[in-house]
Amino acid sequence: MSQSNARALLAEALGSALLLAVVAGSGIMAMRLAGGNIALALLANAIATGCGLVVLIMLFGPLSGAHFNPMVSLYFAWRGELAPRLLPGYIVAQCAGAVLGIAAAHAMFDLPLISSGVQVRSGGGLWFAEVVASFGLLLCIIGLKRNRPEAIPYAVGLYICAAYWFTASTSFANPAATLARAFTDTFVNIRLLDVPAFMLAQLAGGALAALLGTWLFGKE
Template sequence: MNARKVLLAEFLGTLLLLAIVVGSGIMGERLANGNAAIALLANAAATAGGLYVLIVLFGPISGAHFNPAVTLAMKLRGEALPASLAAMVCVQVAGAVLGVLLAHAMFDIALWQPGDHVRTGVAQWLSEGVATFGLLLTIVLGIRFRERAVPALVASYIFAAYWFTASTSFANPAVTLARSLTQTFAGIRPIDAPAFIAAQLVGAALAVLAARALLPAHSSVRR
């Protein structure tokens, strides 16, 4: 696949993902009348549904990573990336930031608003490590054993992780950076973002090690 097409797919996919995450958070909060559970349910459902569509559409072009942790994990596993690691991470981050700005524009709120949602502490960091570990393991094992089901597997895992993690499962360094630029329901303080990203990278690395222990060196089982 042409590298330019790969990078465009990663850029557009990540942009749309963040527009979905932040936009649905804004809409959910507005419609929930103060009920945080309903707002979170709306946010989780929209994110999972949108993620499924984006993976189906962009997966054949770029692999639909939309996530520097996924791209890095694939590199660590020795997989051939469709474009350079640096280029993919750059377009993912750029797309994520523009996706947040797009969501702000659609709801007619200030485009630039550094996050003020406090997300810090051991429980939050552990949650991000677990969320990212589970996401990467879902992707790697899914590709090996149920390749056609990967979009549904990833979407289902993210929907579940919204609810079983204290952090609501960012599980993505680009998403974390971009969400530090919004004061909406989906936001995070910029000062809290580095620890989230560190936990995510640790979770991704552990998932790579776990997959190496679980999987045979070579397998042709894909359905």
């Protein structure tokens, strides 16, 4: 493996780990400080996640593209912008990094490193919400990469911050993050049994965005 490819995989793992540390850690802190006010906790969690995304994309973008999301990596592999031989490594790095990020958040708050998610997240409304969240996220990346690539970090962070609130599912929109969130029983958790349906909905939304985005914005 070349040095540049090794750096890219490490960047995806580190970025995914830090992202999930932000997601889970801010959720834990928010619940501890919000005094039971779930709306306030969600607001804090959304702002922290959006801000974290901006920084992480800017930091790791030059090394790996800062995907941190198998759905995004699949799109760039489909477009020929990510070598197919690197795709499995990207996905493994993203999933492993995301789980490590959950463990890191737990360690910071003196919780068991891994626990089981218990929050039931199932039903047509939530699945459709994940289709919408994932569609919007990938469409944002596709359109801005074509017209204003320098704006991607800010747009992704702002979109996710908004989607925490306008989607019924609070916008997981990331198969790796969804899997990792099954290993925490904190504010951001999901029951492992509900993970596959969320992933399928996310991939469906991503596929719709890839097809429509290619037609709407054209090929580079």
